[in-house]
Amino acid sequence: MSVTPTYKCVLLDIEGTTTPISFVHDRLFSYVKNNLVNFLNENWNSLELQEQIQLLREQAMKDVNNNVSDAILVPEKQQEGEKTNEDEIKKAIIQNIQWQMTINRKIGALKSFQGFMWKSGYESGELKGELFDDVLVALKKWKENGIKIYIFSSGSISAQQSLFKNSDKGNLSEYIDGYFDTSIGSKTEKSSYVNIAKEIQFEPKDILFLSDSVKEIISAKSVCYQTAVMERKNNIPLSDDDRKNNVIFTDFHQIFSHSFLNF
Ligand SMILES: [Mg+2]
Structure with a gap:
């Protein structure tokens, strides 16, 4: 990694972050x-x-x-x-x-x-989970560096597991350390992020949360997560304020050259 990560684990949204919104x-x-x-x-x-x-x-x-x-x-x-x-x-x-x-x-x-x-x-092979091309490289880098990888999505845990197990990049289950859905709380509620941190036994400051939803990012940030907004093609456009107040990436490669000092 070009910059030593200040986080010990990542929490990833799916829709608009690892996967095109159109797939869902x-x-x-x-x-x-x-x-x-x-x-x-x-x-x-x-x-x-x-x-x-x-x-x-x-x-x-x-x-x-x-x-x-x-x-x-x-x-x-x-x-x-x-x-x-x-x-x-x-x-x-x-x-x-x-x-x-x-x-x-x-x-x-x-x-x-x-x-x-x-x-x-x-x-049956009729569905293949679609992932952006830069995702697998990032998952590999995180794993090599001992960074844990968790998913938080509004789709059910079983749907999340199926997507990563049967992705267009192969079976990626081995990279994922755990999955969370809204049974832990809504994605826009602060308490959900507190609960996830407790569950995975990391301090919020040691978790990097990536999502296309600014509302979700604000909730995670307010309980001291490190955060970045993913701006993927065909995502909902970001406002000037969103840009001013957040770290923004268009692909996962950029994460590795950024030093997260925003908390
Ligand atoms: Mg999303």
């Missing part, structure tokens, strides 16, 4: 929308699928009880002789998922279902 929005979300009908038909008898459906069903009940507008209930399984209400359940699931995805809902049951579908897509 276009590739992953389209995969769910386009394959949902076939997926339900082909996996209907899988216990795991039925567990995922139960999560959607319970969430839908909560939505109705909380008067969430347009909520779509998923009927319970019923069986009368040879006849089941399978078609009725499938139809409700499709409508339920389409509705939640249209309003871009960030809720556990939907995320879990999406993660379950993506896992199957990754395993």
